[in-house]
Amino acid sequence: MSSTKVHAILANLPLFKEMEPDEIERIAQNTRELHATRGEIVFQRGDPSHGFYVVVHGQLKLAFSSPQGVEKVVHLVGPGKTFGEAVMFMGMPYPVYAQALADSLLLHISRTAVFDGIERDPVFCRKMLAGLSSRLHSLIGDVEAYSLRSCTQRVIGYLLQHDCDNPDDCKDLHVNLPASKTVIASRLNISPETFSRVLHDLSAAGLINVKGKDVTILDMGKLRAYGQQ
Amino acid sequence: MSSTKVHAILANLPLFKEMEPDEIERIAQNTRELHATRGEIVFQRGDPSHGFYVVVHGQLKLAFSSPQGVEKVVHLVGPGKTFGEAVMFMGMPYPVYAQALADSLLLHISRTAVFDGIERDPVFCRKMLAGLSSRLHSLIGDVEAYSLRSCTQRVIGYLLQHDCDNPDDCKDLHVNLPASKTVIASRLNISPETFSRVLHDLSAAGLINVKGKDVTILDMGKLRAYGQQ
DNA sequence: GCCTAGCCTTGACATAAATCAAATATTTCG
DNA sequence: CGAAATATTTGATTTATGTCAAGGCTAGGC
Secondary structure (H helix, E strand, O other), rough: OEEEEEEEHHHHOOOOOOOHHHHHHHHHEEEEEEEEEEOEEEEOOOOOOOEEEEEEOOEEEEEEEOOOOEEEEEEEEEOOOOHHHHHHOOOOOOOOOEEEEEEEEEEEEEEHHHHHHHHHHHHHHHHHHHHHHHHHHHHHHHHHHHOOOHHHHHHHHHHHHHHHHOOHHHOEEEEEOOHHHHHHHHHOOOOOOHHHHHHHHHHOOOOOOEEEEEEOOOOHHHHHHHHOO | OOOOHHHHHHHHHOOOOOOOHHHHHHHHHEEEEEEEEHOOOHHOOOOOEEEEEEEEEEOOOEEOOOOOOOEEEEEOOOOEEEOOOHHHHHHOOOEEEEOOOOOOEEEEEHHHHHHHHHHHHHHHHHHHHHHHHHHHHHHHHHHHHHHHHHHHHHHHHHHHHHHHHHHHHHHEEEEEEOOOHHHHHHOOOOHHHHHHHHHHHHHHHEEEEOOEEEEEEEOHHHHHHHOOO
């Protein structure tokens, strides 16, 4: 991939939009691209961080696993999204590992380029702050869900939230699960078996319709109500 | 409290150290102090954010509660610590509420002062980024604990971690629980009853000694081992 | 197109931790 | 100080969710 192509991709990310072309070029100079094939580990827990990543296409999961080998997916990252910023700023080793769920193209933006950018451009700095804040916010949401909500409520919350993420889906009340059910279950902190049963129950109650990874919400109001209390 | 006192307190926070006196003065101009008596709510979930807070003395909890009234403490904040930064940067309403656990003195630093500071001072910006990153990191730790560890393991993790936070305690292997057992239990996402039982069991196993809020670690190695697996 | 491997589902069962309840401590505050 | 409120402990019981096991599906590779 040419350097101008990297430049073009960067220029389209919210993080770098409004940045001067020569500033973007400076960042592009410190960006390397990398391919990850399905199943490939991009970094291991404990690895040192030298920058952050952007997913150009494909999908990755960030996860940790217990000594007994139980895996817990913390985050799913798709096209246009970034990951690894927080660890970069802290200068600590990665607390999670990253694995490609599909063949993916990533950009790696080096730490020095970012620190340089912050030095030069307060707008860029504010965007980094906004990005971290947003991630923090969604983590708080996860903690709330894990602490206060039952499995069923978490699944419903997930379906409703992902329905509204995508405007197209919102019309049709269609949700396309972005990964295997096992991975989604782990993301929601439930066993695959329980996830399967919850989907089954919601289907039986006439609230949703499941066909593979396609979930149709039949009655949004009732689904939301089923989640309450 | 005089403006110079505010200035002095700010100048001692890691966040503002190394900042020029006139810059600190600018921040101080946009800082207001507030007292919160024990039990007082500093902000409610859903309130808009206009800045962030520093605890000068006292202690607060950040928490949310379920519709059924179950409370979950997300974070305990003590002297010298800040809270509310992420929400400020996102311009979203607070996802949690803040309540004083003891009579406390707080400083509220206005959003505009912070955004101004970022504009002017890249070092300050980097410190804000570091602060957010560190909070994010500890949240990831919480998620890991909630997902992969049993109640006993979480309690042990808490004791070991808080043992090493404070160098003085480290020598004596003494941990002083920083809040009521009920609050700590909620922080660890366990019921007060279970927390009590876990402490009892660890005592019975000869690993710790509990006297009110004082916990003595009798055998750190064994305690850590008990936590494994 | 068919075969294999990894998903997904379903049932039976196990269990960690919550809840309920009631007796004691401990704090708080008039 | 002493009463009232709040926190903690302990026991008995319940329950949501995980685990184990086994059969059926599906998707992707040859």
